[in-house]
Amino acid sequence: MSDALAAAGPQAAWIARLWWISLWLCAGVFVGVMAALAWALWRSHRAAAARQAAPMRSSRALGMFVGGATLLSSALLVGLLEVSVLTDRALARLPQRDALAIRVTAHQWWWEMVYEDPRADHVFATANELVIPVGRAVVVTLEADDVIHSFWVPNLHGKKDLIPGRTTTIAFRADRPGRFTGRCAEFCGLQHAFMAYDVVALPPDRYAAWARHELAPPPEPQGADAMRGRELFLTGSCMLCHAVQGTSAQGRRGPDLTHFASRSHIGAGSTANMPQALSAWIEDPQKLKPGANMPSHFLPPADLAALVAYLETLT
Amino acid sequence: MDHTLPGLAADSRAELVRAWSDPPTLKGWICTLDHKAIGRRFVVTALLFFFAGGVLGGLMRHQLSAPGKTLIGPDLYNQVFTMHGTAMMFLFAVPVMQGVALYLVPLMIGTRNTAFPRMSACSYWIYLIGGLTLFAGFASGTGADAGWFAYVPLAGPQYGLGKRSDFWNVLVNFTEAMGLMIAVDLATTTLKMRAPGMSLLRMPLFAWATLVSSIMIIFAMPTVMLGANLVQFDRMAGTHFFNPAEGGDVLLWQHMFWYFGHPEVYFIFVPALGMISAIIPTFARRPMFGHRAIVLSLISTGFLSFGLWVHHMYATNVPELGKSFFTAMSFMIAIPSAVQLFCWIATIAGGRLVPKSPMLFIVGFFATLMIGGLTGIMLGAVPLDLQVTDTYFVVAHLHYVLIGGALFPLFGAVYYWFPKVYGRMLDERLAQWHFWLLAIGFNLTFFPLHVLGLHGMPRRIYTYTADTGWGTLNFVSWVGAMIEDASMFVFVLNIVRALWKGRPAGSDPWGAPTLEWATSSPPAHYNFERIPVVASREPLWSPPAEGPRYVTGLSTRLREGLVTTVLDALPDVRYLYPRPSPWPIVAGFTVALWLIWSIFSNKGMLIGLIPPTIAFIAWYWPTPEETGAELEVEKRP
Numbered sequence: 001m002s003d004a005l006a007a008a009g010p011q012a013a014w015i016a017r018l019w020w021i022s023l024w025l026c027a028g029v030f031v032g033v034m035a036a037l038a039w040a041l042w043r044s045h046r047a048a049a050a051r052q053a054a055p056m057r058s059s060r061a062l063g064m065f066v067g068g069a070t071l072l073s074s075a076l077l078v079g080l081l082e083v084s085v086l087t088d089r090a091l092a093r094l095p096q097r098d099a100l101a102i103r104v105t106a107h108q109w110w111w112e113m114v115y116e117d118p119r120a121d122h123v124f125a126t127a128n129e130l131v132i133p134v135g136r137a138v139v140v141t142l143e144a145d146d147v148i149h150s151f152w153v154p155n156l157h158g159k160k161d162l163i164p165g166r167t168t169t170i171a172f173r174a175d176r177p178g179r180f181t182g183r184c185a186e187f188c189g190l191q192h193a194f195m196a197y198d199v200v201a202l203p204p205d206r207y208a209a210w211a212r213h214e215l216a217p218p219p220e221p222q223g224a225d226a227m228r229g230r231e232l233f234l235t236g237s238c239m240l241c242h243a244v245q246g247t248s249a250q251g252r253r254g255p256d257l258t259h260f261a262s263r264s265h266i267g268a269g270s271t272a273n274m275p276q277a278l279s280a281w282i283e284d285p286q287k288l289k290p291g292a293n294m295p296s297h298f299l300p301p302a303d304l305a306a307l308v309a310y311l312e313t314l315t
Numbered sequence: 316m317d318h319t320l321p322g323l324a325a326d327s328r329a330e331l332v333r334a335w336s337d338p339p340t341l342k343g344w345i346c347t348l349d350h351k352a353i354g355r356r357f358v359v360t361a362l363l364f365f366f367a368g369g370v371l372g373g374l375m376r377h378q379l380s381a382p383g384k385t386l387i388g389p390d391l392y393n394q395v396f397t398m399h400g401t402a403m404m405f406l407f408a409v410p411v412m413q414g415v416a417l418y419l420v421p422l423m424i425g426t427r428n429t430a431f432p433r434m435s436a437c438s439y440w441i442y443l444i445g446g447l448t449l450f451a452g453f454a455s456g457t458g459a460d461a462g463w464f465a466y467v468p469l470a471g472p473q474y475g476l477g478k479r480s481d482f483w484n485v486l487v488n489f490t491e492a493m494g495l496m497i498a499v500d501l502a503t504t505t506l507k508m509r510a511p512g513m514s515l516l517r518m519p520l521f522a523w524a525t526l527v528s529s530i531m532i533i534f535a536m537p538t539v540m541l542g543a544n545l546v547q548f549d550r551m552a553g554t555h556f557f558n559p560a561e562g563g564d565v566l567l568w569q570h571m572f573w574y575f576g577h578p579e580v581y582f583i584f585v586p587a588l589g590m591i592s593a594i595i596p597t598f599a600r601r602p603m604f605g606h607r608a609i610v611l612s613l614i615s616t617g618f619l620s621f622g623l624w625v626h627h628m629y630a631t632n633v634p635e636l637g638k639s640f641f642t643a644m645s646f647m648i649a650i651p652s653a654v655q656l657f658c659w660i661a662t663i664a665g666g667r668l669v670p671k672s673p674m675l676f677i678v679g680f681f682a683t684l685m686i687g688g689l690t691g692i693m694l695g696a697v698p699l700d701l702q703v704t705d706t707y708f709v710v711a712h713l714h715y716v717l718i719g720g721a722l723f724p725l726f727g728a729v730y731y732w733f734p735k736v737y738g739r740m741l742d743e744r745l746a747q748w749h750f751w752l753l754a755i756g757f758n759l760t761f762f763p764l765h766v767l768g769l770h771g772m773p774r775r776i777y778t779y780t781a782d783t784g785w786g787t788l789n790f791v792s793w794v795g796a797m798i799e800d801a802s803m804f805v806f807v808l809n810i811v812r813a814l815w816k817g818r819p820a821g822s823d824p825w826g827a828p829t830l831e832w833a834t835s836s837p838p839a840h841y842n843f844e845r846i847p848v849v850a851s852r853e854p855l856w857s858p859p860a861e862g863p864r865y866v867t868g869l870s871t872r873l874r875e876g877l878v879t880t881v882l883d884a885l886p887d888v889r890y891l892y893p894r895p896s897p898w899p900i901v902a903g904f905t906v907a908l909w910l911i912w913s914i915f916s917n918k919g920m921l922i923g924l925i926p927p928t929i930a931f932i933a934w935y936w937p938t939p940e941e942t943g944a945e946l947e948v949e950k951r952p
Contacts, residue, residue, distance in 0.1 A: 002771030002783075004702045015698045022699065026689035033656065037681050040664035044599060048667035062604050062661035069657045070650065077646040077692070084696035085639050091698060092635065108474075147469045148565065150630055150705060154771045158701020159630040163566065164468055165559020168632045181783075185705040185773045186630075187462050189469055190389045193776035269780070290389055 002181040004154040008201065011091055011157040011172045018087045022080060029076065036069070091157075094171050099137040102130070106142070106149035106162040106184065109191035109292065110255055110268045115211065116141075124214045125243075127255030128197045128268045130182065131214075133207035134174050142168045150186035153199050159185050174201035181269070190291030196269025214259055217246025218314045229310025232303055241294070244314065254294060260314040267292065279308050320833065320865050323844045330871040335427070335840035337895060346895040348432035349840050350421050355736065356439055357414025361407050364446055368402035369803065371395050373796050376760065380793035382781040392777035393460040394479075398453050400463030401483065404579065405490040406446045408721060409532075412586040413497040415728060416525040418736065420501060422831035422838060423519045425510025425847045425854075427876045428892050430503040431496075433899040433934065438496040440903030445489025448911055452482035459483030462775065464576065465546070467557040467568045472550045481550060481914045487543040488910050491536045498532035501525050509884040510830065511866060511877065512849040512859070516610070517884075519829045519852075520603065523610050524589025527617040528582040534621065535578040542571030551917055566631060573624035581620035583717065585613060587724035588655055591677055594724075594731050595659050597827040598674045599666025602853055605658035612651035619648040629700045638697045645695025652688060656681070671825070672746035676727030679754050683719025687712055690765070708768025714761045726753070726806070733810070734824045738836040739817030745809040752802030759795025763788035828853030846877055849884075870948050891945055902930035 007013035105112040114125045130153075132138050142151055144162035151170060152159040155178070160170040184195035202210060221230050230247070233239060239249035245258040263273055270289045271277045280287070282304060285294040299307065323331065337343035347353070374395055378387045387395060421429055429435060452458055457478050461470035470480040505526040509518060518526075546568065548554040555561035557568055596603045603609065625633055625641040659677075668674070690712040693699045703709060726749070734740050772785050779785055823832040833855055834843050846866035850859035858864060866886075869875045874892035879885060905926035912919030 004769045004771065012702075015702050018696065018698050019693075019702070022693050022696065026692065030685050030689060033660075033685055034682065036657075036660050037663070037678070040660045041668060041678070044663045044666050044668035045670070048600075048669065051667075059604065059665065062665050065664075066605055066608070066654070066657040066661050070654050073653045074650055077649060080692065080696070081643055081646050084642055084698065087696075087698045088635070088639065147474050148466055152705075152771075152773075154702065154769075158698065159704060160701075161630045161632070163631060165563075165565060166632055181771065183771060183773050187466070187469070187705075187775040189474065190393065192773070193389065193778055271780075 002154040002183070006155055008155040008176050008178055008180060009157070009172055009174045010094060012155055014087050014090045015158060018083060021083055025076060025080060029073070036065075094137055094173060096137045096139060096171055099139045099171065100132065101139055101141070102132075103141045103143065104130075104151060104162070105145055106151070106188075106195075107145045108147065108189055109184070109195040109289075111195070111197045112145075112255070113197075115214070122215065124211075124245075124258075125256040126214060126259065127257075127263075128265065129263050130197055130199045131207065131210055132174055132199065132201050133204045134177050134201050135204065137171055137173045139169055139171045142170060147188050148186050149184045149188050149195070151182065152185040153180055153182040155180040156199065161186055174199075177201050177203055179264075183269075191268075191289055194268050194270045194289050196265070198264050218244065218258055221310055221313045223309070225306045225309040226313050227310075228303075229306035229308070232299075232307050233310055237295075237297070238307075257311070257314060261312050262315050275308050275312060278311060279304055282307060320843070320845050320847055323871065327871045328844060331841050331844065332839070334870075334872055334874055337840070342897065343895070345900055346436070346897050348428065348436055348893065348895050350417050350429045350432055350435065351736075351838065351840075351842075353432070353435050353439055354414045354416075354418030357410050357417060357442070360439075360443055360446070361411035361414055364402050364406040365411070366803065367450065368399050368407060369800070371399040371402070373800060375399065376789075376793045376796040378777065379779075379789045381790060382779050382783070382786050384778060387777060389777045390460070393462075393775070394453060394458035396775055397459045397462050397483070398449070401449065401459060401486065402446075403717075404463055404583075405486065406442075406449070408583040408717065409490070409494055409579070410442055411725065412528065412583055412721075413494065413501070415590075415725075415732075416501055416521075416529075416586060417497060419732065419831060420504055420522050420525050421508065422735075422834065422842055423522050423829050424505065424508060424513060425830045425843065425849065426504070426508040427842050427846070427874070429500050430508055431500045431893075433893050433896065434496045435500050437899035437903040437906075437934075438493040440900055441489055441496075441906055442493040444904070444907035445486055445493065445910070448489070448907075449482055449486045452479070457482060459486070464572055465543075465568075466572075467546060467549075467565050470546060471557055472553075473558075475550070478914060481547065484543040484547045484550070485910050485914050487539060489907070491540040492906065494532050494536055498529040498536075502529040502533065505529075506881050507878050507887075508876065509879050510847050510849050511879055511884055511886050513854075513879075513884045515882055515884075516607065517849060517852045520592035520606070520609055520613075521586075521589035521829075523613055524585045524592070527613045528585040531578050531582045531585070531617050531620065535575045535582070538571050539575035542568055542575075545571075547913075551913075551920075566628070566633075569628050569631065570624070573627045574621070577624040577627065578620045580716065581616060584720045585616060587680075587721040588613065588616075588652075590724045590728040590731075591659065591680065592655070593829065594673045594677055594727055595662050596666075596853070597731075597825050598669045598671060598677075599663050600669060600826075601662060601666040602828070602856070603658065604661040604665055605654075606852060609655050609658050612654045616648060616651045619644060619651070623648060623695070626695055626700065627704075629697050630704055642695050642697055646692060649688060649692055656685075669825075671730075672741070672743055672750070673727040673731040675747065675750045676723050676730065679750060680719060680723040680727070683715055683723060683754075683757065685719075687715025687717075687719045691716060703768050705774050706768035707764040707772045707774060710774055711761045711764035711768065714757075714764075718757055718761075723753075726750075731825070732831075733813065734820030735831055735836045735838070737814060737817070738820050739813045740820050740824060741809050741813045741817065745805055745812070749802050749805040749809060752798055752805060756795045756798030756800075756802055760792050760799060761795070763791050823855070828856045830854050873944050873948060875948060889948065891941075891948065894941065896934065898930055898934035902927055902934055905930045 005016045007016045101116040103114040111128050117123050142162040144164045149162045150159045157172040178201050180199040182197045182199050221227050241251040241254035243250045243256045266273050266281050267289045284296045285292045337347045459482050460479050468474050505522050545556045555563045557563045622644040626645050767788050820836045848863050851857040876890050878888045878890045880887050909923030912923040
C-alpha cells in the first residue's frame with residue numbers, strides 16, 4: 001500500500017502535517033474568494049435589475065476590498081512560507097546517529113539494494129526489496145545506472161531523484177512495522193510503470209535475524225528436480241546476468257537472486273511471486289513486462305519446472 | 316450601438332479597398348499579409364491540433380480506466396503522452412494565444428496591420444509544417460517518446476533510440492522560430508503602432524497582456540531552443556554536453572528546459588488574463604477597477620515567472636537553501652494573480668451585470684483557476700512537492716491551471732469575439748450546454764487525480780495492477796473525459812451553426828468599450844477607414860470630447876499607416892506597410908525543409924541552409940514598385 005498521508009515515520013508525518021495546514025488554508029481562501037465573487041455577481045445583478053446609474057460611487061469601498069484582500073493573501077503566503085521552511089528544517093534534522101547505510105542503484109527497470117558495512121564480509125545485496133528496522137534511521141545513497149529515476153516511498157518520505165553522474169542521499173525512519181510500496185517516480189522509459197519495490201519495516205530483533213539470514217547463502221536444494229534446476233541455472237544463460245551467493249553464479253546485470261523466494265513480487269512489482277507466475281515469467285518476460293531487458297527462454301517443460309523448483313528453494 | 320467614424324468619400328474608399336485587398340487567386344490567398352487572415356489561420360490550426368491532442372488524452376484515460384488494460388502497450392503509450400503534452404503546449408496553447416493576439420491587437424489599438432506582417436505570414440507555414448512533421452513522425456511509428464520535457468539521458472544518444480527524439484528536438488526549433496517571429500511582431504506593434512493618443516496607460520489590457528507575454532517569449536524561448544540543439548549535437552555529432560561520463564551534466568538540460576518551461580505556463584496564462592480583463596468591463600458595464608494595478612500585476616508576473624523554474628527540480632540535488640528561495644518566489648507570483656482576481660471581483664461588484672455566455676466562462680475560470688492556483692502554492696512548498704511531484708496530483712494541478720486558467724478564458728474569448736471575426740452571433744443556449752458539460756466533465760476528469768497522486772500513483776505509467784486500488788478513481792476520470800468530449804462536440808456544433816445561420820452581429824453587439832468594435836464585423840482588410848484618435852481608456856464609451864476624432868492625411872492609394880511614440884503615442888512617422896510577396900512563404904517552406912532535413916542528416920543541416928538564405932535575401936530585395944511608392948508619398952518639409 002502507499003499513501004502519502006498515512007505516515008509510518010517522522011519525515012512523512014512532517015509533510016502530512018504541512019499538507020493538512022495548507023489544505024485547510026487553501027480551502028478557506030477558495031471559499032472566501034468564491035463567496036466574494038458570488039457577492040459581486042449578486043450585487044452587480046441587482047444593480048442591473050434596478051437600473052442604477054452610478055456604479056462608480058463605491059470605488060473607495062472597492063479599493064479597500066482589493067487592498068485588504070491583497071494584504072491578507074500576502075500575509076497568509078508569508079505564514080505558509082514560514083511553515084514550509086520550518087518543515088524543511090525539521091526534515092533535515094532527522095537524527096542520523098547509528099543510521100543504517102544502504103546503497104540503492106536504479107536500473108532500467110529494477111532496483112539494486114546493497115546493505116553496506118565497514119566489514120566487507122557483512123555486505124550483502126538484494127533487489128526490489130528494502131527491509132529496514134523500525135526506530136532506526138536509514139540513510140540511502142542513491143545512484144543511477146542509466147537514466148534518471150526517482151526513489152519514493154510515500155508512507156516514509158518524499159522523493160529523491162537518482163541522477164546519472166551525481167550521487168544523492170535520502171534519510172528516513174520507520175516508526176511502525178509494516179509493508180509499504182515504493183515506486184520509481186521519474187519517467188524512465190518503457191517499463192516505468194513496473195519499477196516498484198517492497199519496503200518492509202521490521203522490529204529491530206526481527207530485522208537483525210533477517211540481515212543474518214540474507215548474509216548467509218541459501219540452503220542446499222533438496223530433491224532431484226531442484227538439484228537439476230540448479231544445474232540448469234549454473235550451466236545455462238541465467239548466471240550470465242544473475243547472482244546466487246554460494247554458487248558460481250555472479251552475474252551483475254540483473255537482480256541478485258540469492259534469497260529470491262522470500263520476495264513477494266517478481267519483475268519489480270509486475271506480479272506476485274508464485275510458482276506459476278515465475279514459470280510464465282522465465283518463459284516470456286516480454287509478455288508480462290514488454291521491453292524488460294530479460295530475454296525469453298522457451299525451455300522444455302521439464303527444464304522449466306526444474307528451474308522453478310530450484311528458484312523456490314532460494315529462501 | 317454604432318461607433319463607426321465618419322466614412323471616407325466613395326472614391327477614397329475605393330482606393331483604400333484596392334490598396335489593401337489581395338488578388339482573388341490562390342496565390343493571393345496564400346500570400347496574404349492581412350493580420351486577420353493569418354491570425355484566423357493560427358487559431359483554426361491550433362484548434363485542430365488541440366482536438367488531436369485531446370483525442371490522445373482521451374486514449375490515455377481509456378487505457379487507464381481499469382487496471383491491466385491492454386488497449387495501448389508501453390511503447391505506444393509513451394509516444395501518446397509525449398505527443399499529447401507536446402501538441403497541447405507547443406502546437407496549441409502558445410500559437411492559439413498568439414493567433415488571437417495577431418487578430419485582435421491591431422484592431423484594438425487602432426491600426427491597419429501588425430508591424431511586420433511578412434514575418435507573421437512566414438511563421439504560419441513554419442508552424443503548420445512543424446506540427447505536421449511531428450504528427451507524421453508519430454503516424455509512422457517514430458513519435459517522440461521521452462515526454463514533452465524530453466529529459467536526457469532518456470532523450471539523449473544512448474537511450475533515445477531511432478529518430479524519435481530528433482523529431483521532438485527539431486519540432487522545438489520549428490515552434491520557437493514561429494513563436495519568436497510572432498512575439499517580435501506583436502511587441503513592436505503594441506509599442507509603436509497604437510492610434511494617436513493611446514498612451515501606454517490607455518492601452519487596452521489585452522494589448523498589455525500581449526506585450527508582456529511577447530517579451531517573455533523573446534527571453535524564454537531561446538533557452539529551450541539552445542538546449543534542444545545541444546541535445547541534437549549530442550545525438551547527431553557526438554558531442555557530450557549531457558554525458559556525465561565525459562564531464563557533461565544531465566541536470567543542465569533540466570535547468571535550460573524549465574527556465575523556458577515555467578515562463579511558458581505564464582505566457583499562456585498572461586494572454587488569458589488579458590482576455591478576461593477585456594470581457595469583464597463589457598459585461599459589468601463599467602471601466603475596469605484598478606486598471607493600473609492590473610497593468611503592474613501583468614508586468615510583475617512576467618518578471619517573477621523567470622525566477623521559479625527550480626520548483627520543477629526540488630527532487631534533484633540542487634542545494635537545499637536555494638530551494639527555499641524558489642519557494643518564496645513561487646508564493647510571491649501568486650500575489651499579482653490575486654490582485655487581478657480581486658480587481659475583477661471589484662469591477663463586477665461595482666458594475667451592472669449583463670449575464671451572457673462569455674461571462675459564464677469567466678465564472679468557470681474563477682472556480683477552476685483558484686483550485687489550480689492553490690494546489691500550485693502547495694507545489695511551491697519544497698516538502699509537499701517532494702511527496703506529490705511526478706504523481707497524478709501534478710497532472711490534476713496542471714490541468715486545473717491550463718484548462719481553468721487558459722482554456723475557459725479562451726472559450727469565453729471565442730464567444731466574445733466570434734461575432735467580430737465572422738459577423739455572426741453564437742447561440743447562447745448551446746453555449747450554456749458547452750459550458751456545463753465542460754465544467755462537469757473537466758472536474759470529474761481531473762479532481763480525482765489529486766487523490767490518486769496522494770495514493771502513490773506516479774505519472775506516465777501505461778498501466779497498473781489491481782492491488783493498487785487506483786481503478787475506481789481512474790474510471791471516474793474516464794467518464795469525465797467522455798463528458799468533456801461531448802462538450803467539445805457542442806462547441807463545434809455551435810460554431811458550424813453560427814457560420815451557417817447565425818444572427819448577424821453588427822459592429823458592436825455587446826456595447827463594448829474598445830476600438831475593435833468601432834469597425835464593421837468582420838472588419839475590412841484595412842481595419843478602419845480612418846485611423847481613430849483616442850482620448851481615454853474606453854474609446855467607445857468616452858470618445859474625444861474636443862480635437863480631432865481621426866487621423867487625416869494618410870494616403871489611401873498605398874498601404875500607409877502611422878507609427879507613434881512608445882509612451883504617449885504621439886504621431887511619429889508615416890509608415891508604408893509591406894505588400895504581399897511570395898518570398899516570406901517561400902522562406903517559411905525552405906526553413907521547414909531545412910529543419911526536416913536536419914532530422915536525418917548532418918549534411919542537410921548545412922546544405923539545407925542555402926535555400927532559406929536565398930529566400931530571405933529575395934524577401935528583403937527592394938523592388939522598383941516599392942521604392943517608387945515610397946518616393947511618391949515622400950514629402951519635403
